[in-house]
Amino acid sequence: xxxxxxxxxxxxxxxxxxxxxxxxxxxxxxxxxxxxxxxxxxxxxxxxxxxxxxxxxxxxxxxxxxxxxxxxxxxxxxxxxxxxxxxxxxxxxxxxxxxxxxxxxxxxxxxxxxxxxxxxxxxxxxxxxxxxxxxxxxxxxxxxxxxxxxxxxxxxxxxxxxxxxxxxxxxxxxxxxxxxxxxxxxxxxxxxxxxxxxxxxxxxxxxxxxxxxxxxxxxxxxxxxxxxxxxxxxxxxxxxxxxxxxxxxxxxxxxxxxxxxxxxxxxxxxxxxxxxxxxxxxxxxxxxxxxxxxxx
Amino acid sequence: xxxxxxxxxxxxxxxxxxxxxxxxxxxxxxxxxxxxxxxxxxxxxxxxxxxxxxxxxxxxxxxxxxxxxxxxxxxxxxxxxxxxxxxxxxxxxxxxxxxxxxxxxxxxxxxxxxxxxxxxxxxxxxxxxxxxxxxxxxxxxxxxxxxxxxxxxxxxxxx
Numbered sequence: 001x002x003x004x005x006x007x008x009x010x011x012x013x014x015x016x017x018x019x020x021x022x023x024x025x026x027x028x029x030x031x032x033x034x035x036x037x038x039x040x041x042x043x044x045x046x047x048x049x050x051x052x053x054x055x056x057x058x059x060x061x062x063x064x065x066x067x068x069x070x071x072x073x074x075x076x077x078x079x080x081x082x083x084x085x086x087x088x089x090x091x092x093x094x095x096x097x098x099x100x101x102x103x104x105x106x107x108x109x110x111x112x113x114x115x116x117x118x119x120x121x122x123x124x125x126x127x128x129x130x131x132x133x134x135x136x137x138x139x140x141x142x143x144x145x146x147x148x149x150x151x152x153x154x155x156x157x158x159x160x161x162x163x164x165x166x167x168x169x170x171x172x173x174x175x176x177x178x179x180x181x182x183x184x185x186x187x188x189x190x191x192x193x194x195x196x197x198x199x200x201x202x203x204x205x206x207x208x209x210x211x212x213x214x215x216x217x218x219x220x221x222x223x224x225x226x227x228x229x230x231x232x233x234x235x236x237x238x239x240x241x242x243x244x245x246x247x248x249x250x251x252x253x254x255x256x257x258x259x260x261x262x263x264x265x266x267x268x269x270x271x272x273x274x275x276x277x278x279x280x281x282x283x284x285x286x287x288x289x290x291x292x293x294x295x296x
Numbered sequence: 297x298x299x300x301x302x303x304x305x306x307x308x309x310x311x312x313x314x315x316x317x318x319x320x321x322x323x324x325x326x327x328x329x330x331x332x333x334x335x336x337x338x339x340x341x342x343x344x345x346x347x348x349x350x351x352x353x354x355x356x357x358x359x360x361x362x363x364x365x366x367x368x369x370x371x372x373x374x375x376x377x378x379x380x381x382x383x384x385x386x387x388x389x390x391x392x393x394x395x396x397x398x399x400x401x402x403x404x405x406x407x408x409x410x411x412x413x414x415x416x417x418x419x420x421x422x423x424x425x426x427x428x429x430x431x432x433x434x435x436x437x438x439x440x441x442x443x444x445x446x447x448x449x450x451x452x453x454x455x
Contacts (some may be wrong), residue, residue: 005298007320008364030362037360041321050318054365083354108428109345109408112354113361161454194429 003040010052014059014143014172017051021168022145024049029170031079031118034110053079055260059172062088068069073177075238077171094178096289097133097135099204101128102110104187107195117171123161125261126197126223134228135203135220136176144169146286157227171195179216182293183207186285188278189222192265198223199266200274204282206238214238219282220274224260231255241272248280255279270285300359303367307332308376316363323347324364326373334374334403338432345431348404349373355411374403377410386410395444397435405431409445417453421446 007024011017021027028047030036031054038202039045053059059079065072074095076085084090085102092099105111105119105128119129120140132138138153143169156164165171179185189201207215217238219231237251255275260268298317305312307330314329323340326332326349338344347358350372377384385407389395396402405428412419412427419427424445425438427445433441 002324002364003321005319007299008301010364017406033360033362033365034342034357035361037321040319041359042341052362052365058414106346108427109348109355109357109358109430110342112351113356194426219443 003037004043004046007049008052009049010055012055012057014056014170017053017056017170018143018145018168020049020051021170024051025167027051027167029053029121029260031121032081032110032114033118034106034114035118035122035124047097053117053170053236061173062090064090064094065175073175075173075175076116077173078114078115078120082106082111082114082116082119083108085116093108095136095176097205098129098132098189100177100185101132101187101201101203104128104189104191104195104198104201110195116174120156120174121163121165121171123157123227124197125160125203125225125227126199128189128198128201128222131201131203131220131228132187133174133176133223134222134230135205136178138177139175140171141173141175142169143172148172154230160226179205179207181186182290183216184286184288184290184293186282186289188282190278190284192196200224200271200278202275202278202282204279204286206243206283206286206290208243208287212242214241214243217283219279221255221258221279224258226261226272229258231258231279238283245280245282245284247284249276252276252279252283299347301364301367303364305363305366305368306370308372313333314363318362318364320363320367321359321381322349322361322363322371323358325452326358326371332373332375336400337375338400343432344401345404345408345428346401346408348431350407350410353411353414355408372407372410374406377406382411385451386413388447389448390441390444393440393444393447395436395441401433403430405433405441409448413445413449413452419446419449 011167027049030052059077061077133153140151185205187203189198203220205218217235221229256272262268336346338346340358349358
């Protein structure tokens with residue numbers, strides 16, 4: 001299998017990238033290549049121009065944004081390797097959901113090359129990082145020919161694997177708001193083999209008051225629909241509840257009614273079933289982590 | 297005419313300069329241009345792991361990279377693991393534990409494990425199984441591969 005013919009560019013600055021995208025039709029950005037290269041090899045995509053981002057300066061960083069103590073946000077450059085996120089102390093400490101999710105992204109060899117920005121722009125509905133971005137209400141810094149703009153992740157997926165990007169846009173960085181110290185989170189998924197895309201994943205975040213009542217909750221389901229789904233009704237229903245298996249069964253049951261994809265891997269009804277099960281498991285795990293943290 | 301570029305790559309310690317089509321994959325560059333056929337190509341879309349090499353010391357699928365992306369970088373293939381005529385302890389452990397049958401997946405597993413054992417000299421069986429989860433073997437059923445990797449870790453840690 002060989003990629004089709006294309007012209008190749010390896011610019012050094014974001015301005016050069018945007019310039020190339022503006023002046024070339026049918027150009028494709030090459031980030032870590034862990035999705036685009038297979039698509040080229042199999043000729044699912046036939047770009048006339050490849051703009052390689054691997055030599056662009058300033059897109060590879062993980063840093064803490066200043067905020068109130070115990071809150072704030074983490075900023076990660078679009079060309080940051082998934083490996084660097086996996087081994088980042090800052091991410092593990094401030095954003096345990098992402099730390100847990102990234103170990104389930106592909107394999108060591110693909111995380112060494114694969115990037116945050118590449119995964120988000122590829123926008124596979126079952127991709128772990130896409131779900132994490134939805135779960136944490138990430139915001140995206142996008143540079144285009146009219147300058148820089150910020151896009152909420154909720155407005156980023158326009159449809160199945162279709163990000164809200166113009167042909168001359170470049171995602172440069174992502175801001176992930178952190179939940180306060182003491183919150184609980186869990187990322188659980190079901191896949192046929194380790195490293196596969198999830199058939200369904202659930203990302204749960206909760207805060208509880210000192211009596212154990214939920215004061216804030218977030219639930220994101222990946223792999224269910226054409227883009228990650230935030231289950232707002234479940235998030236609201238959990239407020240004031242005490243986390244327990246029986247109550248969670250009731251609260252998560254309506255997830256069975258959500259629209260679900262159907263493909264060779266699983267029928268829609270199975271995905272809907274997984275959504276109820278994985279959501280419950282994720283909330284239980286997040287709660288257990290809060291309890292364990294209190295005990296220390 | 298296919299667009300070409302001049303690249304300079306260090307492969308197994310030796311500097312190689314070549315003119316390559318920009319669409320040439322790194323795997324095909326290693327195999328066809330440099331004659332290093334130890335890097336195997338199974339699926340050519342990043343699933344099987346047979347083409348894994350070390351790129352600046354980190355394992356990567358060479359079917360998912362372009363040769364032009366390696367310009368100025370350092371590559372180690374399975375041919376570069378042994379020290380002259382002396383096998384690497386990892387290779388010895390694979391031989392002693394019957395860690396291969398047909399050998400097709402072996403180059404990718406060895407390069408993957410070089411990185412894993414460097415980062416984690418005392419891995420658990422689970423660490424090894426997760427570490428090679430991106431390498432498909434159709435002969436051994438992994439059991440002897442895992443045993444070989446654990447044995448190699450012991451040998452490399454020393455007495």
